[in-house]
Amino acid sequence: xxxxxxxxxxxxxxxxxxxxxxxxxxxxxxxxxxQNISGDEVNLATEGIREFAAxxxxxxAYFKExxxxxxxxxVEGDKVTIDIDYFGLLAxxxxxxxxxxxxxxxxxxxxxxxxxxxxxxxxxxx
Numbered sequence: 490x491x492x493x494x495x496x497x498x499x500x501x502x503x504x505x506x507x508x509x510x511x512x513x514x515x516x517x518x519x520x521x522x523x524q525n526i527s528g529d530e531v532n533l534a535t536e537g538i539r540e541f542a543a544x545x546x547x548x549x550a551y552f553k554e555x556x557x558x559x560x561x562x563x564v565e566g567d568k569v570t571i572d573i574d575y576f577g578l579l580a581x582x583x584x585x586x587x588x589x590x591x592x593x594x595x596x597x598x599x600x601x602x603x604x605x606x607x608x609x610x611x612x613x614x615x
Contacts (some may be wrong), residue, residue: 497608501608502571514538521611522535526614527614552579555577573598575597577592579592598615
């Protein structure tokens with residue numbers, strides 16, 4: 490099971506990097522819960538595969554290029570935590586003052602939880 494979980498995460502990250510929303514959805518449970526946490530603040534949350542898909546589709550417009558690189562991975566039962574290096578090249582101006590063409594580089598962590606052979610929860614922290 491652990492190898493299958495690692496493969497699902499690898500597939501998800503590859504699809505994310507390729508702006509392939511359908512690929513991102515492949516291993517997700519219908520009841521997928523997603524949260525993005527920056528600092529100690531939840532700045533995005535979705536419930537269910539439709540909300541997740543809509544958010545993932547709209548987020549594609551923010552970047553000309555984006556890349557998550559997995560730098561570490563640990564497994565604890567039905568929970569897998571990955572450390573990532575993130576790079577994004579902005580396609581649009583953002584409300585925080587960043588401009589199209591600016592690069593966003595950060596380190597973060599994503600926690601994937603599994604149920605019924607699918608990813609049921611993703612929490613991104615940066």
